[in-house]
Amino acid sequence: MSRKIRVLIAKPGLDGHDRGAKVIARALRDAGMEVIYTGIRQTPDQIANAAIQESVNIVGLSSLSGAHNGLFPKVVHILKEKKADDILVFGGGIIPVDDIPELKKAGIREIFQPGASTEDIIKYIKENIQLE
Amino acid sequence: MAKNIREEMERWEKTTLNKVISKSPEREPSFKTTSHIELKRLYTPLDLAESDYCGELGFPGEFPFTRGVQPTMYRGRFWTMRQYAGFATPEETNKRYKYLLEHGQTGLSVAFDLPTQIGYDSDHPLSDGEVGKVGVAIDSLKDVEILFDGIPLDKVSTSMTINATAAILLAMYIAMAEKQGVKSEVLQGTIQNDILKEYAARGTYIYPPLESMRIVTDIFAFCKDRVPRWNTISISGYHMREAGCTAVQEVAFTLADGIAYVEAAIRAGLDVDSFASRLAFFFCCHNTFIEEVAKFRAARRLWAKIMKERFKAKRDESCMLRFHTQTAGCSLTAQQPDNNVVRVAFQALAAVLGGTQSLHTNSRDEAYALPTEDSVRLALRTQQLIAYESGVADMIDPLGGSYAVEALTDDIEKKSMEYIGKIEAMGGAIKAIESGYIQGEIGESAYQYQKEIETKKRIIVGLNQFQFQEQPLKDILRIKPEVEQYQKEKLARVKKERDNTKVKDTLAVLKKAAQGTDNVVPPILEAAKVYATLGEISDTLREVFGEYRER
Numbered sequence: 186m187s188r189k190i191r192v193l194i195a196k197p198g199l200d201g202h203d204r205g206a207k208v209i210a211r212a213l214r215d216a217g218m219e220v221i222y223t224g225i226r227q228t229p230d231q232i233a234n235a236a237i238q239e240s241v242n243i244v245g246l247s248s249l250s251g252a253h254n255g256l257f258p259k260v261v262h263i264l265k266e267k268k269a270d271d272i273l274v275f276g277g278g279i280i281p282v283d284d285i286p287e288l289k290k291a292g293i294r295e296i297f298q299p300g301a302s303t304e305d306i307i308k309y310i311k312e313n314i315q316l317e
Numbered sequence: 318m319a320k321n322i323r324e325e326m327e328r329w330e331k332t333t334l335n336k337v338i339s340k341s342p343e344r345e346p347s348f349k350t351t352s353h354i355e356l357k358r359l360y361t362p363l364d365l366a367e368s369d370y371c372g373e374l375g376f377p378g379e380f381p382f383t384r385g386v387q388p389t390m391y392r393g394r395f396w397t398m399r400q401y402a403g404f405a406t407p408e409e410t411n412k413r414y415k416y417l418l419e420h421g422q423t424g425l426s427v428a429f430d431l432p433t434q435i436g437y438d439s440d441h442p443l444s445d446g447e448v449g450k451v452g453v454a455i456d457s458l459k460d461v462e463i464l465f466d467g468i469p470l471d472k473v474s475t476s477m478t479i480n481a482t483a484a485i486l487l488a489m490y491i492a493m494a495e496k497q498g499v500k501s502e503v504l505q506g507t508i509q510n511d512i513l514k515e516y517a518a519r520g521t522y523i524y525p526p527l528e529s530m531r532i533v534t535d536i537f538a539f540c541k542d543r544v545p546r547w548n549t550i551s552i553s554g555y556h557m558r559e560a561g562c563t564a565v566q567e568v569a570f571t572l573a574d575g576i577a578y579v580e581a582a583i584r585a586g587l588d589v590d591s592f593a594s595r596l597a598f599f600f601c602c603h604n605t606f607i608e609e610v611a612k613f614r615a616a617r618r619l620w621a622k623i624m625k626e627r628f629k630a631k632r633d634e635s636c637m638l639r640f641h642t643q644t645a646g647c648s649l650t651a652q653q654p655d656n657n658v659v660r661v662a663f664q665a666l667a668a669v670l671g672g673t674q675s676l677h678t679n680s681r682d683e684a685y686a687l688p689t690e691d692s693v694r695l696a697l698r699t700q701q702l703i704a705y706e707s708g709v710a711d712m713i714d715p716l717g718g719s720y721a722v723e724a725l726t727d728d729i730e731k732k733s734m735e736y737i738g739k740i741e742a743m744g745g746a747i748k749a750i751e752s753g754y755i756q757g758e759i760g761e762s763a764y765q766y767q768k769e770i771e772t773k774k775r776i777i778v779g780l781n782q783f784q785f786q787e788q789p790l791k792d793i794l795r796i797k798p799e800v801e802q803y804q805k806e807k808l809a810r811v812k813k814e815r816d817n818t819k820v821k822d823t824l825a826v827l828k829k830a831a832q833g834t835d836n837v838v839p840p841i842l843e844a845a846k847v848y849a850t851l852g853e854i855s856d857t858l859r860e861v862f863g864e865y866r867e868r
Contacts, residue, residue, distance in 0.1 A: 251796060
């Protein structure tokens, strides 16, 4: 029996631009994954807790407000604190190239920028999540 | 004559056209607009044969305003060139405003940061990391004083993209103007104040829909006496379009929201002609040029009919759809950002040909960050090129009478009306939003659009075709992290220096008004004047109204 990859798509911070998050949630679903979308205005705590409760394999963070440098690493940090750092975290949105190295250093595995296709994201998740 | 054209057209199809098509078929089996309107190969006088010129098109400045809301349009005065701007502190944004005004901008448009839009002060835990990011941070009247320092509020009109906290920002603006010696009666500008679309897209709501609608109608009532030249709402399709809906959906959802506001105001006891002329609209202008021009014309005609036929408005001004346009942010690509300059130019031209009253042109670098000063100047120059060089502003509605434009105007009006009918059958826009119908429709269109791009059914130059290896744009605007600390310190100073008893008293009056039926705007104004903060005023209303949670 093949299990499905479980993904949490989350909108950290106060940003309400959810077009990208919703399109990606749906594309991942169509690609056969179990997807939970948090809705907007989630704190890093809420996101980490949801990820643990829903026992997802990977979390995708979406932000357009420019608050990613603070918010994305916090999610990774809280997951680590709760000993759930087996859950991978990736991100996307309006994120300047110069911010990417720091975000990666903080444990965000991948950043998708404007123009990335849902196919790229599906491929990335499938390559990085191996279910036993 | 019509018969003759029909016969001639049939002959053309059978002979000249058929000869070519049988050898080399057209690029696509069928051509459709983004709103799924099937386009004819050729539009002719046959498409206008049944149209009643005086009834459906008429003359500029007269019902149904299809050809424009003013009798002279841009021959009298160009549209207002109004660049949406705001970032970091009020001090920095004030400098940007002065820069824009020096470069020929004719009105201001304030972008607020998210905490300001959602009713949190800069020192609130949820504001962490968001202060000054997508707009300017405003905590109290002090910040508004800094923001408009040296800008004559009796001469410049100001548009504010503010919704859930619109009453507070309007109050602070009035209080600031009074300090400049400018009476509220002469102030000109707009507050967006369109809370319904915040539930459908964009998401800066605070209170539940019904309580929010009460604040909206309180603002209408307050302004009709105290700020009569102010646009009390800007009913916005822009954000729904940006969230992914089509041109027809944009018209339909916007006008359905408009109907909900008019109904709410009438229910609150206002006479339709006492407030309707202060309703303004805000649309997006996307890539498909002809469809967009037709969209603006269709929206104007449809709204005029709704106001006259449904709401029995007597004044012509009540039936006028005046609108602001912004070019489509979602059409900008991070790839080959200079291409965006050209996209924006086409979109801006369509908005002008559609008869917009004011215009914001996006900057080439906005797929990366807020725009740099250079990029904003180029975006403003784009408007000036259209105004001063292209010649399109020298006649009214120059595309009027184009077979294609008129046919599409009719199509969009008809399809939008069908959609509005569907929403009405659900109980109106508020119900359609509460049930998630509108959000679902927007999401569906967004997904289809993305799929079209990924399957290359839709070509976006530089994104899914004509790519090349390029270096990402480096020279972008960055908001310094010190902004947050700076705002927090200023806020602490304000709280220390103000009369805290007065703050407590005015907030208590506000709370009572909110609990009862008194208009909440006057007590908000009193609170703002004594430097009650945006967060304190919002919290007072939160205690009474509660908070909305996304379903």
